[in-house]
């Protein structure tokens with residue numbers, strides 16, 4: 001297995017040698033100055049660079065080092081640069097971190113600490129690379145816009161692909177902000193009606209008295225203010241897909257009218273006398289427990305069964321392994337582009353907090369949080385304060401049975417690693433710190449193909 005490359009920029013031959021010993025797990029690319037460093041960077045694209053700021057021809061200043069840092073990040077913005085500084089370099093180190101350096105270590109170096117910082121930098125680099133690949137996949141896929149590496153979500157996406165060409169009615173269940181409308185749009189794009197319109201209406205956002213005319217349309221003079229004949233949303237979706245969001249909030253009288261439409265496939269505008277045939281595919285969604293509403297008599301059972309030939313349940317973000325960080329990178333890139341900011345990087349503790357937060361508002365909450373952070377961030381890095389999240393504590397739910405806890409942790413971390421490297425066994429084994437045969441054994445133990 002080829003070793004991971006680390007570029008070491010150091011003009012002192014003694015220190016250069018010490019770093020080679022310390023970093024013997026990596027292929028060290030030596031450089032004694034900016035020209036050699038940039039040549040190595042272009043040729044080998046190392047994910048991690050360690051560098052001294054005092055480089056020739058100005059070994060006692062930091063100007064050459066800071067210029068090199070700027071050039072490295074301009075050529076390969078994802079590179080994790082670790083500054084190796086002397087005691088009296090504090091101001092320059094802070095300046096370097098502000099410019100986008102990943103971290104710093106003080107000389108004399110502590111080999112264990114340096115190895116740990118490099119391992120963490122490589123991990124982060126791997127996640128960011130994976131995200132880049134995801135963006136490519138996203139651009140190519142018909143379910144574009146749906147970012148996930150979580151096995152349950154990927155299974156759901158396969159379900160959407162299977163159901164889309166059929167004419168079955170689909171009910172999407174899931175908490176608020178978890179992507180119900182996004183999946184409904186995916187269903188439409190993959191279906192046979194993709195050339196026609198996708199029309200959405202949110203039953204919870206429109207007052208009950210207005211919802212009927214919004215759905216079915218109205219004739220001129222049907223009520224005060226009805227100045228002209230207006231088609232409803234169902235009619236506007238003719239030939240396409242009609243998406244009824246928050247169907248669980250629909251009042252009983254309208255439920256009856258909707259049922260009639262689903263049975264007879266005709267609508268009558270408010271104040272109208274004629275029936276209009278409408279051919280649409282109906283997709284519904286709700287964050288409510290619709291079955292319970294049916295049992296309590298608050299939602300019609302006959303309507304429920306008409307609307308839910310296929311039920312797809314979307315897992316909340318907190319249950320998707322690895323997705324929060326993946327999505328955070330995606331939204332960060334999008335916001336940086338729309339806000340015309342250079343790409344910002346997450347501080348490691350910010351990423352840890354994103355992983356640990358429960359995201360009660362799901363993907364929408366995460367999207368808003370990252371957007372706010374991109375706007376608020378003052379330096380080139382997104383900090384914990386920019387995100388407004390609490391630092392992550394170690395307090396996870398306790399599992400008393402050691403074997404079960406170990407098994408569960410093993411499974412979780414393995415899925416995470418495989419997800420982050422797109423199923424590449426070699427790289428997943430590297431991330432996990434085990435050999436490839438060990439990873440195969442573990443996968444077979446947990447029934448992962």
Ligand SMILES: Nc1ncnc2c1ncn2[C@@H]1O[C@H](COP(=O)(O)OP(=O)(O)OP(=O)(O)O)[C@@H](O)[C@H]1O
Pocket residue numbers: 145146147148174175176177178179180181182183245287327363364367
């Ligand atoms: N897997 C995902 N990948 C990328 N973006 C996502 C994903 N899931 C959701 N989003 C984004 O999160 C936001 C909320 O998604 P969406 O509106 O589809 O959720 P919802 O479940 O319909 O919410 P509500 O129940 O409140 O209507 C949208 O901006 C959507 O683009």
